[in-house]
Amino acid sequence: xKITEHIKKANGKTLxxxxxxxxxxxxxxQELYNNxxxxxxxxxxxxxxxxxxxxxxxxxxxxxxxxKITRMRPGTVGICAAIxxxxxxxxxPHVLCGGFSKEETEYLLVDCHYLGIDNVMxxxxxxxxxxKYFEAxxxxxxxxxxxxxxxxxxxxxxxxxxxIEAADTSDFCIGVAGYPEKHLESPSLQTDLKRLKEKVDxxxxxxxxxMFFDNQKYFEFVKAAREMNINVPIIPGIKxxxxxxxxxxxxxxxxxxxxxxxxREVEKCETNLDVRKVGVEFAIQQxxxxxxxxxxxxxxxxxxxxxxxxxxxSELF
Ligand code: FAD
Numbered sequence: 001x002k003i004t005e006h007i008k009k010a011n012g013k014t015l016x017x018x019x020x021x022x023x024x025x026x027x028x029x030q031e032l033y034n035n036x037x038x039x040x041x042x043x044x045x046x047x048x049x050x051x052x053x054x055x056x057x058x059x060x061x062x063x064x065x066x067x068k069i070t071r072m073r074p075g076t077v078g079i080c081a082a083i084x085x086x087x088x089x090x091x092x093p094h095v096l097c098g099g100f101s102k103e104e105t106e107y108l109l110v111d112c113h114y115l116g117i118d119n120v121m122x123x124x125x126x127x128x129x130x131x132k133y134f135e136a137x138x139x140x141x142x143x144x145x146x147x148x149x150x151x152x153x154x155x156x157x158x159x160x161x162x163x164i165e166a167a168d169t170s171d172f173c174i175g176v177a178g179y180p181e182k183h184l185e186s187p188s189l190q191t192d193l194k195r196l197k198e199k200v201d202x203x204x205x206x207x208x209x210x211m212f213f214d215n216q217k218y219f220e221f222v223k224a225a226r227e228m229n230i231n232v233p234i235i236p237g238i239k240x241x242x243x244x245x246x247x248x249x250x251x252x253x254x255x256x257x258x259x260x261x262x263x264r265e266v267e268k269c270e271t272n273l274d275v276r277k278v279g280v281e282f283a284i285q286q287x288x289x290x291x292x293x294x295x296x297x298x299x300x301x302x303x304x305x306x307x308x309x310x311x312x313x314s315e316l317f
Contacts, residue, residue: 001090002173003119004205006045007233007296014291016317018300018309019048019237022073029082035306036083042317046090046119047083048208048299051076053125054099071099077108081115090119092175095151097141098125098134102150102160105141109154113170121175121208122147122199133185145198148174152203176200178207178234180221184255189224197228206232208299211239211250213258213282215289236290239301240308241279243272280311287316 006015018039023032036047052073058065080091093112095105112120124144127134136142141150150160157169176199177183179192186192196207207230212218222234239250247266250256262282269275287298298316300309 001045001118002171002205003046003090003092003175004173004233006090007206010045010296012294014295015045015297016042016300016313017044017046017048017235017297018302018306019050020079020302021050021052021304022075022079023304024072025074029079032079032083032304033086035302035304036087038310039302039306039313040087040089042313044089046092047087048092048094048121049076049080049083051094051096051123051125053096053128055129077111077115077117080112080117084115084117091117092119092121093117094121094123095147096123096125097136097144097147098128099137099140101137101139102141103139105147105150106154106160109151109170109172112172118171119173119175120151121177122151122204123177143195144176145195145202148176148199148202148204173205174203175206175208175235176204177210178221178225179210180212180217181210181256183210189221193221193224193228193230196225197230200230200232204232207234209234209237210254210256211237211301212256213262213286215286215293218290219293233296235297235299236295237299237301238283238287238290240276240283240312241266242276242303242305242308244269244275246275246279276308280308283308283312284315287312291316 020032054069054071057068057070059068076093080093084091122144141147151172151174155170155172157164157166178196182189182192218236225234244266247263265278266275269278290298302309
């Protein structure tokens with residue numbers, strides 16, 4: 001079922017959902033299940049599964065270093081199918097521009113359709129670790145809007161190189177990313193919102209936001225989006241702080257601000273277990289305010305560990 005249908009069916013009640021990351025190559029899927037199991041009591045209508053970009057590895061060959069491409073956490077579509085059938089829950093694979101040609105994306109979408117996956121998150125992806133700026137892959141898309149167009153075309157039977165009049169075309173519901181504190185490459189929030197509007201005009205059905213720690217920024221973002229006629233659901237993404245290092249990493253990687261009082265509480269912590277507790281308490285208070293404001297879904301970034309998300313959801317759902 002489409003995410004937009006889940007939201008409509010909930011009739012104003014806020015839903016619970018979360019995002020997971022595939023395990024590192026060579027690991028078993030069981031650990032992922034062990035983390036999902038406790039969260040199923042909160043009836044998530046959907047679970048997102050991220051896609052990681054490829055990385056370079058350097059292998060020694062005859063005294064020289066040979067550069068090869070590898071993917072540390074492959075398996076997004078397989079995991080989506082496995083979870084969907086194990087838990088009877090909708091899953092949302094993240095589909096990236098970066099690292100994929102348009103043809104590879106087409107085949108990935110065909111697989112999703114065969115597997116009964118009804119939703120995809122269309123994302124550009126970040127630059128690879130050695131790159132300063134994002135570069136489109138050979139024969140790949142440069143912006144998420146182009147990816148949304150491709151999915152939309154597929155929904156109409158328009159493949160890259162043929163038009164197929166099939167009785168059962170895909171009908172993917174498409175999610176895209178939104179940034180309450182603007183995307184790090186964007187010159188201003190207003191420009192970034194114009195880009196978001198382009199994604200929605202191209203056919204995106206809903207938005208999931210980047211993590212934020214100040215609800216006011218989310219509320220202002222939604223208001224500004226509505227003023228620009230972006231009328232699709234805007235789902236807040238919430239990340240509980242879990243380690244002290246997050247104080248440096250999150251602002252650096254995502255260009256987001258952390259509130260002073262949260263920083264102070266984390267700085268007082270002696271262990272990461274203490275930080276985890278602070279992170280949970282903060283996320284509970286943040287979620288309560290969002291819940292009271294009637295957000296459609298509270299969507300949590302779990303990073304594959306569920307104990308803190310469980311503690312938060314227990315207070316809210
Ligand atoms: P876009 O919408 O393409 O925007 C990228 C930048 O280009 C923005 O600055 C935008 O303003 C600008 N822009 C857009 N269109 C144009 C145009 N026509 N001309 C000029 N500028 C333009 N990353 C992963 O690698 N894997 C994941 O699974 C993943 N999941 C995510 C989930 C969520 C909810 C979010 C918020 C992010 C996720 N990301 C993921 C990160 C995402 O890939 C990065 O933030 C990436 O840098 C931007 O992706 P986007 O889809 O927002 O790109």
